[in-house]
Amino acid sequence: MARAIERWELLQEWIDKSSSILIKKLSRNDCSWADDSSKHQNGFYVPAKIRMSGFFPEMFEKPSKPHIYEAEFYTKWPGVDGEVKLSSLKHFSNKGSEAHVTRVPKSEFSKLTPASLLVGGVLRVPEDGVIRYWFVVVDAGSEDAEIVETVFELGVDFECALFDPQQINKVESDESELLIEQIRVAIFTGCLPGFLKSVATLPRPEVLAMQAQEVFMREHGLDRLSPYHVDRPGDAIMKISRDIEFSIYKNYELRHRAADVVRILIEGGDDLVRSVVKGFPALNASFLSASQHRKTRAGRSFEQHISRLLNDGGLFFEEQFITGNRRPDFVLPSGLSLESDSRGNADTIILSAKTTLRERWKQLALEKFDCGLFLATVDDRVSSDAIDEMFDQRIFLVVPESLKTSKDTCYERKSNVLTFREFFDEEILRKRPSFLR
Template structure:
């Protein structure tokens, strides 16, 4: 299919009260990248109960529902089974989980290990009773398609589960995964009045997250992951306080409405695009690395290239007498599927390109291609188990990367 088909596809299935979208980035546990026995995209039972209410029962053991699933991006069709293993509620076992089956193994784009990290959109079509009777899926094949989806619904990060209802919009993540509210959710009196007049920058939001989640007792990997969650909740609080009054006031024209919607999407994309590297920069400083001496953020080097981080500095990099073995670069990309190639030419003197990512796994083929191209993945330790078993020993934790930087500075 041509690229334009994705825009047409989204228009086709964006039907208020007739469809419900579920969006996520496929992890290695969703695909067959980990050789899991029960592979298949994870969809929480709270969502499946919503589109298949007949599954939410303890009167029948392991209730199921069959429906037609079309992977339109890859011209594939399956008769899929949604099943709720309710042994715990049924009083016969401990299982209390849902699963989709019958995808057809590696021949399905949803289970293909090479789809690990891809953005997948599930558009469930609903009947008059609000129950799903079929589902249409688009598995993004390259970054441009992902951008098209995120331009409409906002950024989707690894590990994030998004429900999007046409005509209403995006639902809060708490509706998908029940979890206790953290203190990072700001109350109205905790939000600076200046932020209600001018939306704060990414740096300001991250400073607030750092304030709420200090460095005490946490290694760099745990600190990074904990603060990312905190930052997102801070952002949501400010977004609601800033934009909701403007939305409630109404719009004098369609153009004004579109302009406001565009501003909201842009603020989300801006936060998502810069968040990881800003968190990394903060942690470098907390770990005793000095800016402009031990590391440099976004320096401009040969041919106008701008790597996210250069170690120890641009001055050292441009000094032909400074050993290349003591130079490092780090790119920060929340997802690395396809985008990892963007770092290959960012610093000519440095053969190994370190890439910090939060993507939940890559296929063995993807990892082999990265390694052959000289890309070394830097992944927080809490995400290592989402990678294929034989890939895990080759991953570098964020803490290990910082330790390597300390060694080259000696």
């Protein structure tokens, strides 16, 4: 099956052969047709800016229907065994500015996680003289999607854009050259042990979180990160955690991991081949550690950002309160209120924080807290069925403001999905003002 293929390896091969790259975050309208036989649509939408960019072939009006502009072109789908389609780009000038690419493989768009990615390109040298375009769909639930987002630096507000393959990671390349020179100088001057020691430890999650928060507050002229001083606190947290902090982390990570690899190779002696072969277990461990550390860092830092919102907002709360075998991320107003028999738990809130949900939200339901259950996340990939299951378990999701109304997510019409703004205004300020100091 197509999705058994390693998508990132496949993408690298085709990106290297392309002069221009298109990446589009798929909305529900782009792919819901593939799982609903009652819909006649077949294909994905193209925003006006992309339609007019020159990426796609020029469209011409149909003589019989002058309001319809159309272009036909061959597309290759490497993720579907290299299937070739005679696709069509259509623009109905009387219906809006978007265009629509039709005649695409249905299997590529079926059963996708929300906010999946469409990646395509224009080949520098057409295949068989006629095939100039290729497309691959990357499911948002896969690790390949994380790689695409990282390599192309897709921000939290990303929707659709064109990229020059020659410019990918240019900033990282410049920083890499600086690091290369620093390591060379350290080796030449005999100072390598000192340099390795200086980058041996990555900053703790709370340090990274604070650095990212300070950058955001400085850019927006804020002296605190209070949800009552920021118009869209959820979007602010998403920007800080997924863009600003990750950018800071990558700089630290590059220095740390590169230095670690240099250390492993140098310890193997002057024979580079022997150093690589003998040092492979250590190299492999270092790379596995890098992947695991990224995931762990993201979760811990997100909790730090939520804590900053609560603290700067002047709320009573307790972190990591242990009750029985349970340890919720945040209890509002306190752990004592959670265990109080006299007051009951009607006004107590459990606020859990998870950057990505998958099946982990079920743990909150299993812990059976008899109070308000809220789950804060910046995950734009939660399915409609999962949200409905949470509703049945009396769990409310708290999401960034832009994700609630986004066409790429399943949040908009769900009654148990609140924005951060709604959580702090309605659940705290209006319903539970006693939570404020």
